[in-house]
Amino acid sequence: MAAGGFCRSDGSAYLPIADHGLIGDLRTVALVGTNGTIDWYCCPRFDAPSVFGSILDAGRGGSFQLAADVPATTKQFYFPDTNVLITRFFAADGVAEVQDFMPIADDSREIDRHRLIRRVICVRGTLPFRALVAPRFGYATQPHTTRVEDGQAIFESEDLSLILTASVPIDCDGQDVLSQFKLHEGEQAVFALDRACEGVTPRSCPLAEAEQEFAATVKYWRHWLSSSRYRGRWREVVHRSALTLKLLTYAPTGGIVAAPTTSLPEQIGGERNWDYRYVWIRDAAFCVYALLRLGFTDEAEAFMGFLSEHVTLSGDGLSGPLQIMYGIDGATELPEQELGHLEGYEGSAPVRVGNAAVGQLQLDIYGALIDSIYLYDKWGKPISSDRWDELCMLVEWVCQNWDKPDEGIWETRGGRKNFVYSRLMCWVAIERAMRVAIHRGLPAEIPRWREARDAIYRQIMRLGWSPRLHAFVQHFDDEVLDASVLMMPMAKFVSPTDPKWLSTLDALGEQLVSDSLVYRYDPTVSPDGLRGIEGTFSICSFWYVEALARAGRLDEARLAFEKMLTYANHLGLYAEQIGHTGEQLGNFPQAFTHLALISAAFNLDQALG
Known part of the structure; x- marks a missing residue:
């Protein structure tokens, strides 16, 4: 054998x-x-x-x-x-x-x-x-x-x-x-x-000790x-997702990995194989949000500790004070290499360890992080004066650099663009920091922050909107749809019933949704620098559920959510993507998917009453 x-x-x-x-x-x-x-x-x-x-x-x-x-x-x-x-x-x-x-x-x-x-x-x-x-x-x-x-x-x-x-x-x-x-x-x-x-x-491990x-x-x-406060309709799947997110936590530092595997393919036989065993600022911050929603404040506190102890803010005006990801011990160097002696899952080569995306500029991470700090300050413990000083440094950098092209949330390797989602999350970064400052009476350059925040809003409304598609688009200067804009109402950038948003939701439903499953974008229309295709992106499918619920389309939202539950494996676990015949693809299980499930269940529960 x-x-x-x-x-x-x-x-x-x-x-x-x-x-x-x-x-x-x-x-x-x-x-x-x-x-x-x-x-x-x-x-x-x-x-x-x-x-x-x-x-x-x-x-x-x-x-x-x-x-x-x-x-x-x-x-x-x-x-x-x-x-x-x-x-x-x-x-x-x-x-x-x-x-x-x-x-x-x-x-x-x-x-x-x-x-x-x-x-x-x-x-x-x-x-x-x-x-x-x-x-x-x-x-x-x-x-x-x-x-x-x-x-x-x-x-x-x-x-x-x-x-x-x-x-x-x-x-x-x-x-x-x-x-x-x-x-x-x-x-x-x-x-x-x-x-x-x-x-x-x-x-040794005798039988009695094993027991x-x-x-x-x-x-x-x-x-x-037992610390969970969730008592809603989908308690079993929500708690399984919470237990999974906890398993992805590295207790010695408080870091949360995006997934515990490397190089499980997004397409069988394809090259979209990446190492996810690191702490993405975005993914970890979203995890903190999901766990805080359920009442788990210790994990949020541990992640804040990870940031304080293992993440050094730099003053680099080009790449920013934060990297998009770190090692679980705070390592900043994650050199990517291919293991040519391994054939890859079902022959899906190359097998990669390390991740070259560590050097990318992804402006959205500032919004994800500051939003999680805002929620921690609100639902957990008030942030310290030292942490407020660090947050102010981040906001000042965002105010000066939000108007830059970047690689975006999907870590495309096709060159930097002016992604709408990146602008959106820069708006979130400034807006949430302003909320903390006003609520706590903390010192802040509110007039300058407000000026930058409002400039971002106006730019998105002017350049991120396509009159022809009647929808917000992936990036400026093109008319490509992207499921990441589903975050707009969730981030409170736009009303979930705003006519512009409702027409965007319809456009996404027509072009990127297949029986409730959502593609993040169409790589044949928006080249991402990689060969091959991919499946539907499970976090986007749960974002779609939440967007429908917030728009008042509750029957559609509930049906889409129940359909998504049928794509879980026998234990309630999800990989990153779902293939054309319902198979799980990508690294497994993925934190992104499970935290989005928690958020969708929580908000759909509230909407249904």
């Missing part, structure tokens, strides 16, 4: 992207397939090289297989109100389940200890199981040695060592470890994978979720 995983019925070695669940410990995550295989895991943190990476190369990437050793069907679900994942195997002679989780002892900022536990329990009859642990360190570039001693397997590479403890016999098979065992009703087996490093004492770790992990997640 190949180290990459069990084959699907159609002969492919790759599961669909959607056929995965997510577990994590607020430092890193693992993707667990419905076949019981862990085929994505980076240790010790989100952006570390992969240990199991078969989702990017089924033959060479490495995996941790654990499944019934007889023909079986599977079903996967989360232990209620937690991020503990259960994969059940149904065979002729028995039923068993694999419980996958990463223990979280507390909210400490310790970064060295990492533990992944896989517990197999036979609940009916008798079932044989087979485990194959085949790590491939450093994105499958670093050789390693494997030895078994005292019931433990030690995998050692140049940069990382892991220890596997099992309650059933294990054998060394070259670089890999193999185990075959049979469980009768009521019996269980445990596998625990720990990081081995200086200062961390190796641990304690399971109970403690369940307790942690349920305690965290």
